[in-house]
Amino acid sequence: WLMHYAAEQRLACYVVGGCVRDWLLARPVGDIDLVVEGDAIALAEAWTTVWPDQLHTHPPFGTATVSWLDAGALVSLDLISARRESYPQPAALPIVQFARLADDLARRDFTINCLALQLANQPTNVIDPHNGLVDLQRGLIRVLHKRSFIDDPTRILRALRFAARLEFRLEPSTAELLQQGLPWLDQTTPARLWNELGLLLSEPSAFKALSLADEWGVLQQLCGCAWPQALNHQAQCLLPNLPNEQLAISWLLLMSQLSPNAAQAQTKRFGLPKPIRQAVGQWHALATTAAMLNTTLSAGKLDRLLSPFEPLVLQVWASTQTPLVQQQIAYYLQALRPIASQLSGRDLQAQGIKPGPEYKTLLAAARERQLDQFAAENPNLC
Numbered sequence: 573w574l575m576h577y578a579a580e581q582r583l584a585c586y587v588v589g590g591c592v593r594d595w596l597l598a599r600p601v602g603d604i605d606l607v608v609e610g611d612a613i614a615l616a617e618a619w620t621t622v623w624p625d626q627l628h629t630h631p632p633f634g635t636a637t638v639s640w641l642d643a644g645a646l647v648s649l650d651l652i653s654a655r656r657e658s659y660p661q662p663a664a665l666p667i668v669q670f671a672r673l674a675d676d677l678a679r680r681d682f683t684i685n686c687l688a689l690q691l692a693n694q695p696t697n698v699i700d701p702h703n704g705l706v707d708l709q710r711g712l713i714r715v716l717h718k719r720s721f722i723d724d725p726t727r728i729l730r731a732l733r734f735a736a737r738l739e740f741r742l743e744p745s746t747a748e749l750l751q752q753g754l755p756w757l758d759q760t761t762p763a764r765l766w767n768e769l770g771l772l773l774s775e776p777s778a779f780k781a782l783s784l785a786d787e788w789g790v791l792q793q794l795c796g797c798a799w800p801q802a803l804n805h806q807a808q809c810l811l812p813n814l815p816n817e818q819l820a821i822s823w824l825l826l827m828s829q830l831s832p833n834a835a836q837a838q839t840k841r842f843g844l845p846k847p848i849r850q851a852v853g854q855w856h857a858l859a860t861t862a863a864m865l866n867t868t869l870s871a872g873k874l875d876r877l878l879s880p881f882e883p884l885v886l887q888v889w890a891s892t893q894t895p896l897v898q899q900q901i902a903y904y905l906q907a908l909r910p911i912a913s914q915l916s917g918r919d920l921q922a923q924g925i926k927p928g929p930e931y932k933t934l935l936a937a938a939r940e941r942q943l944d945q946f947a948a949e950n951p952n953l954c
């Protein structure tokens with residue numbers, strides 16, 4: 573329908589960007605971007621009157637997203653009015669004007685991301701005005717012009733993401749331009765940086781990207797920290813047990829390289845959600861227990877010491893500690909934490925004890941005794 577309608581309206585439409593790149597690399601193609609030389613919103617509206625799919629429009633950018641369910645999965649197509657962008661100052665949002673496909677491709681980040689295919693009835697050649705096909709073959713990431721990273725420093729994080737994901741290298745002059753662009757990261761709003769950083773940390777290649785970010789000086793510039801090689805191994809070992817926690821794991825390990833105050837400041841700066849902010853706070857509080865955990869503790873004492881901490885923080889932190897600490901944390905998480913306390917506040921009330929601050933002490937002491945008894949009865953679990 574789309575092809576027929578576009579031909580009828582004399583609208584030239586092109587599939588562009590990441591989906592062409594991934595199709596040529598024989599990688600799974602994600603969301604599809606369609607550039608329209610004309611009004612993309614009007615085209616999307618015409619589409620959804622015929623096919624009642626979900627429509628979201630973004631008039632200031634002349635873009636629209638149409639989504640539908642395909643075999644239970646939500647698929648979306650972004651329709652973009654071909655546009656030209658100019659940057660009023662470094663790291664600022666661009667000024668947008670409607671234009672032709674060539675202008676739209678020229679505003680993009682890397683040569684491998686500005687390939688296009690015209691939507692047509694017969695097969696057509698790949699449109700490649702910036703020699704992206706050669707770079708795709710050679711495994712190179714190359715910017716289109718010298719000011720690219722200064723205009724939009726988030727492209728530094730995008731370069732990292734593609735380099736790690738596709739196992740590509742920076743073309744040498746792009747590598748130099750990236751170094752020159754690093755100081756401009758400070759001028760970019762944290763929300764825009766996090767938008768890209770969050771994507772990077774959620775990819776399967778996140779830990780590789782962090783190693784590269786360290787090597788390229790991006791981490792130092794972005795949050796004043798490092799990613800030592802040893803953390804790669806630790807992070808990889810943690811993932812099988814915590815498959816949905818990659819972002820939290822990478823952020824915690826990264827923040828563990830900073831002082832408690834600096835780590836909290838970075839976490840707040842990027843506006844990370846409360847559970848991650850709390851996890852960063854707990855990480856540093858846990859560090860103060862390291863000396864105690866390096867001696868063998870009774871089950872009750874271990875439980876009392878570790879119960880204020882989230883299991884995720886305990887697991888990630890343990891991976892950075894001695895075998896004895898790791899053993900004690902594993903014992904706490906697997907054997908002690910799941911045990912429900914036998915004594916409750918209601919029991920104390922039934923015993924005629926008036927509710928008050930001593931409840932906490934009494935309940936904690938009763939739980940400690942209960943767990944010590946459990947450990948004595950189950951020595952094989954220790």
Ligand code: ATP
Pocket residue numbers: 588589590591602603605679680681682685686724726727730
């Ligand atoms: P992914 O496979 O992760 O979805 P993608 O290449 O499709 O990667 P998107 O972030 O979805 O990337 O962006 C779509 C396209 O828009 C890119 O291929 C690129 O051409 C362009 N683009 C996105 N962000 C920028 C940017 N900051 N500067 C220039 N072009 C960009």
